[in-house]
Amino acid sequence: MIMQDSMSTGKKNEKVKSCRKGGNKVKLLEKLKSKKKTEDQEVTLEETYDVNETLLSKLAPDSIIEKEDYIQLGDNYTKTFVISSLKSQIEADDLREINELSENINMSIFYSEIDNSKIEKELSKSISENTAKVNSETNKAHIKAKAQAEIDSANTLLEQLAHKETKMFDLQILLTIIANSREELESMSGQIHTKFSALGRVTYPRLRSKEAFDSNLPFNNNKLPELSTNTISSNALSYLFPFHENEIIHDSGIIVGKNRTTGNIIKVNPKNLLNKHEFTVGISGSGKSTFLFSDMMRKKTLGDDILVIDPKGEFGEPFKVAGGQWFKFSNSKGGNMLNMFDVPAQSIKVDESGHYQEQINPLRDHISSLMVTFNLMYQELTLDASNELSEVLIELYDDFGMNIDDDNFNYSKTKSTDFPTLSDLANLIDSFAKKTIDNNKENPKYNLERYERLSNFRKGIEKYVTGLYAHVLNGHTNIEVKDSGLVAFDVSEITEIKDLNRVVYYNVLTYIKKLILNGNGKSTQVYVDEAHYLADPKVPVAMENLFIMMKVFRSLNCGVTSATQSIQDFFSAKDDLRNYGEAVIDQSVQRLYLPMQEKEVDEVNERLNLRLSEEDKDFLKVRSGEKTEDTGKGFFYVGSKKVKIEVILTELEKKVWIDKNYEDFLD
Structure with missing residues (x-):
């Protein structure tokens, strides 16, 4: 039988609650066991069973010792924190690092909707008070600026409430950490303050530590509402439901790599996404080509056709051995030719989102x-x-x-x-x-x-x-794509010819567009490796056409994988309306960022608003002249969700890609 009583230990700020078997004490769970039923009350099946006191006794700690800086549960040490003064705007990335913590941390969230009239009254009061601060001649500039910012924020929220664009909630967050030693507990406490400061102010209620601990138990009873209450909008609250998980594991699809944080696989089903477009960037030697090869092979196993513009001549030979086609383009007489004047059988018009609208004149x-x-x-x-x-x-x-x-x-x-x-x-x-x-x-x-x-x-x-x-x-044109299962357009012999590479590259891309337009709608992935060859600052319309092509391909069951090792060149194609390098990346639901030079990491982070932490940026940076040890390791995004990734090849892929044993394809 589990018993509970309290005694004074004679030590300051310390109480001991002992839990032991036997004795004539009041039973701890008597309330759960039986209340006398009147004759007309129905007795449930569960109420006919006795409490398993033996099991509960084994689960209960030998003692609960309250001290000023922690609570000791048997041999374990615990602290419960409350989070208050939440930020007005909470983003998904604010929760990412929290979920990467592998320590024993329990988080409880209590929320309830607040009547709009109450919020409107408080906001009106806040506007009046801050207006007085702004108009005061004695207040300094920074005080007036802060007051004006609060006025603007309050007015925005009032407008949203008036149009029923948002709701307000009372939110309380409690965190309990459990450690095997006091040293570990203090280390975890430091991490809590560091990581959770992204949400708000983290405090430990020393005088009410046991109540805080009880509040985090799964009984839906917060004993410290006055210490942990926050007012939050429905938009910010939505990031907490469902709880953010640092995993990307779809029910079906292909394995993209390994999650470096959790050790689990990263699995994506492109068919369930908004589109099948991908983007990857990384310096030479970062593992970009390895990722592309594994992505091609795995999509091929799902039945996709694979078409690739190959500027380094890496994919043609394994494709040919596997039964695919390999077309090489060079400046030699009698070589493969694509006539730029070939007209596709059809052309279509799509809207801004890539949805089919109508057939248009192909010529x-x-x-x-x-x-x-x-x-x-x-x-x-x-x-x-x-x-x-x-x-x-x-x-x-x-x-x-x-x-x-x-x-x-x-x-x-x-x-x-x-x-x-x-x-x-x-x-x-x-x-x-x-x-x-x-x-x-x-x-x-x-x-x-x-x-x-x-x-x-x-x-x-x-x-x-x-x-x-x-x-x-x-x-x-003197080539014929008989089976587009695996097709490599090898332009490696002309990539170093400045006057020629962009023209040939764009011509091949136009031919691929013709194949897709003339096709039967079979699931296809087009790989545009070293896509920065299209990014000519004097002719931004070339990259613009890639952007438009991606929208067209979406409606034809086709995805585009754009890859580059020169992000600065990629961003160079722009006009007065937009940067088309950025537009191509924005079109891609899946994005892989592999190691880059320091200035490239900073530029990517700023241009694409990735909101990388300093730790994240350091992870991606490769110092000039150093060989990266993080080949195939980076950040992988699906939409706004981000995980740390490591690209892992299968044994067969290693034999073919690393060892160049192409005959293994035939097995």
């Missing part, structure tokens, strides 16, 4: 994309020349039997050789300067003014027509 849409290509090829294109060039492109397609105003033209029936090439465009522009053609016949296209408007552009693209880079872009 008209593709000419807009071609104009981006030509701006990358010749960046000095003037407004007059640009307007003229768009008209010339319309005329060029018309010469090949494709009228821009014919919305019923079936582009799916055209062969690759039916489309014009870069030579055809050059010849058309050249024809504007020729008065006569064969046999001295009058040239109907002769127009010297048109030629003069395009003469500089014509000279600028000559190296792509018959010059140094003629074998890369000038010709009909």
Whole structure:
């Protein structure tokens, strides 16, 4: 039988409550056991059982000793804290570090809704008092500024209450820590003050420590409401329900990596997210390519088609061994060719959120994309020349039997050789300067003014027509993607050619867009590695098109994984309206931040408002000249939820990716 009584120990600030078996004391749980029932009261099945006093005696501590700085429960030491003066705005990240604590900490939350009229009365009183402070001639500037800020905050809250946009709650938070020794207890107490100061003021009620301890027991009875009461909005309260967990584990999907904080797996089902877009950034050697490879392989096992722009030539060979396709692009004669003038079978228009709206004219849409290509090829294109060039492109397609105003033209029936090439465009522009053609016949296209408007552009693209880079872009498409299960577009041989890399990169991306538009809607992931090649500050529309493409792909069951090792270049594509590097990242629900240079970490944190702590930033920073020991380790986001991640390869992935034993794919 568990007994309870109190005695004085003769020591200051110390009480002992002993709990022991036997004796003629009042039974502690007698109230729970039986109240006499009147004859008409129903007796439940549970009430027919006796209390298991043997079990309760074993669970109960031998004694409870109250001291000024702690309570001793048998061999354990405990403290219960209260949190008051909560911050007016609580963000999800404020709770993240709290949930990363692995120590024995129990948190109880008591809340109840407050009548709006009471809040409105208090806010009105606060506004009046602070207005007096602002108008006082004796108050200093910082006092007036603080008072004005409180007035603005109160007015905002009053407006929200008036429009029923929020509710107010009375909230109390109590925390109990339990340790095996006093030293451990003091260490944990320090952590409590450090971590929970993100929420408000943490205090230990020395004179009422036992009441505080009792309040944190699961009996829904707070004995210290006057010490722990806070007023909080429904928005701030929502972050506490459900309790924030430092885990990302979906019911199904792929394993992304290991949670470095908890040791559990990180599992994500992209099909259940707002979109399937991903973004990853990390310096060379940070594990970015390793993550991309594992992500490709795991998505492939779920049935996704994989298309990748491969600027380092890393993925083609394993893809080919696994039965996929590997297309290499170089400046050599007879190599693979993608004709920039190929038109997709269809084009669609989506809204700002990426939802399908309507079919649009494929040729008209593709000419807009071609104009981006030509701006990358010749960046000095003037407004007059640009307007003229768009008209010339319309005329060029018309010469090949494709009228821009014919919305019923079936582009799916055209062969690759039916489309014009870069030579055809050059010849058309050249024809504007020729008065006569064969046999001295009058040239109907002769127009010297048109030629003069395009003469500089014509000279600028000559190296792509018959010059140094003629074998890369000038010709009909000579590849065929028969099965898009695993396809690598290897552009490694031209990535170091400054005049060429952005043009080819964008041309490949445009071809992939054509594949997706012409496809059957099968789940597909497109990987755009080293996407900063698209980010030209002089031609931001290239990165803008990637941003638009991501919105279009969303409605076609396709995700885009953008990756870069140069975040500063990635952010360089911007105009007066927006930064398109940031826009691409914002479009990506999943984001992986791997080790970066110190200035890059600071820039990412500031531009994307990641709200990284100094500890978080130090974790991501790689000092100049040092080799990182944290390869594959970083922060992984799904929406606003963040965890520390370590990318882990399976045994098969290690054999293929690390050991280059590609034949293991066949097994």
